[in-house]
Amino acid sequence: MKLLILGGTSFLGRHCVASALSRGHEVTLFNRNKTNSDIFPQVERLVGDRDGNLDALLGRKWDAVIDVNGYLPRLVRDSAQLLQANIGRYLYISTGSVYDLSVPIKSIDENSPLLATENINTEEFFGPAHGELKLQCEKVVAEYFPGRATILRPGLIAGPYDSTDRITYWVDRVARGGEVLVPAKPNDPIQFIDALDIAEFYLLTIENNINGIFNTSGEILTWREWLNVCQQASGSKVTLTWVDDANFVQSHLGVP
Numbered sequence: 574m575k576l577l578i579l580g581g582t583s584f585l586g587r588h589c590v591a592s593a594l595s596r597g598h599e600v601t602l603f604n605r606n607k608t609n610s611d612i613f614p615q616v617e618r619l620v621g622d623r624d625g626n627l628d629a630l631l632g633r634k635w636d637a638v639i640d641v642n643g644y645l646p647r648l649v650r651d652s653a654q655l656l657q658a659n660i661g662r663y664l665y666i667s668t669g670s671v672y673d674l675s676v677p678i679k680s681i682d683e684n685s686p687l688l689a690t691e692n693i694n695t696e697e698f699f700g701p702a703h704g705e706l707k708l709q710c711e712k713v714v715a716e717y718f719p720g721r722a723t724i725l726r727p728g729l730i731a732g733p734y735d736s737t738d739r740i741t742y743w744v745d746r747v748a749r750g751g752e753v754l755v756p757a758k759p760n761d762p763i764q765f766i767d768a769l770d771i772a773e774f775y776l777l778t779i780e781n782n783i784n785g786i787f788n789t790s791g792e793i794l795t796w797r798e799w800l801n802v803c804q805q806a807s808g809s810k811v812t813l814t815w816v817d818d819a820n821f822v823q824s825h826l827g828v829p
Contacts, residue, residue, distance in 0.1 A: 574779065575599045577635040577660070579623065579652065580642035582609040584734045585666065585768050589639055590616065592772040596780075603630060604642075623648045627655050637662040637779045644698035646709040653717035662782065663718040664775055667711050669728040669788060670704030683726075683786050711786075723778045725771065728790035732768035740765050747800055748807035756818040759797040766791035 576593050580586040581602045590613055593600050601617040619629035623642075630652075638660050643649040653663060673686040690712075693705045714722045731740035746753055757763075771789050778787070794802075797813075804811055 574636040575601070575634075576779070577601050577603060577630075577633075577638040577656075579603050579638065579640045581639075582612060584732075584736065585730060585771060586639075586641040587612070587734055588732065588768045588772040589641060589775060592769070592776055596776060598776075601633075601635065623652060627651060630655055632659075634659040635661070637664060639775060639779075640665045640714075643710050644703075644706060645696055646706065646713050649710040650713045650717075653713055657717050660718075660721075662721050662723060662779055663714050664723045664725070664779060665711060665714045666771075666775075667724050667726045668704060668707045669726045669790060671708040671711070671726060672704075681788065683788055720784060723775075723783060724786045725775060725778075725789045726786065727766060727771055728788075729765040730768050730771065731765045735768070743800065744803050744806070747803035747811055748809050750809040750811050752812045752814055753800070754814050754816060755796060755800065756816055756821065757796045758817065759813075759815055760795045762793050763796055763799050764790055764793045 576598050578586060578590055578593075578600060581590045581600075582604060587609070590600055590602070594613070594616070600613070601619060602613065603619045603621060605622055606618060606620045619633075621627055621629045638652075638656055640649065640652065640663065643652070643665060649665070656663070669681070671687055672681050673688050676686045678685055688705050688708055690705045690709050693702050693709065695702050696706075698706050711724050714724065729739065735741060766789055770791075774787075774789060777783070800811075800813060
C-alpha cells in the first residue's frame, strides 16, 4: 500500500514509519524536514508546512494518510479537504483526553461522555484545551471522510524516542538503585501503551479497512506492580519511598 504520513520523524510517527516499512508498504513523509531529517533515507520526503504550505500534496494519491501531528482543527481541515478525493482512508491519532472525566463513571469506553467543545477559542494545543481541540479535529476528519475514517484515542504512550521521558525515567531510575522517591501511593493506578503496539495496530486497521474510533491504552497496573517490574528487569536494589504528591509539596514549601 502507498501510505502518506504527516510528520513521521519523532516518537510515535517514527515508529509508524518503521512498522510500515517492515511490512513492505511504500511510505511518503510530509513535514518541514526540520526534525531528524537524516532518518529513513529510503522514503520519499515532501517538504512543506501544515500551516499554509500544502502544495507538495497537490495532485498526489495514496491509499491512506496517517496524521500523527494534527493538533489544531483548522490545520486538520486544510489537510482533510485537500486530500479528500485522493486518499482512501484517513487515520487520525487523537487522545484519550477527549473524555469528560468530571462525569462519574466506572470505566471509560468509546461511548463514554466527551468534553464540550463549543466555547474553545484557543490554539494553545498543549494547554488545558488539548483534549477539546483534539476532539474538534476528530469531528473534522469524520466530516471529510465519512465511512473512511479511523480514529485512535491513545492514553499515555511510552517507548524509544519519547522526549518527555514520563515512563522511561522510572526504568532508568530504578536501575540506578538506592532510595527512590515515588510521588504516588503503592496502589494508585498507572496505565500506558508501547508506541510500537500503536504503530502495529494502526497498520492493521488500514490493511483491513477498519472504520471507527478505538481507545488504545495498555494494561492498568498499580505503581507498586510497575516499579517491581522495573526492579526485576534491572536486578537493582532499591528502597521505594512513597509520598502523597500534593501533601509532600505543601509540607516542603520554602524548605531549601
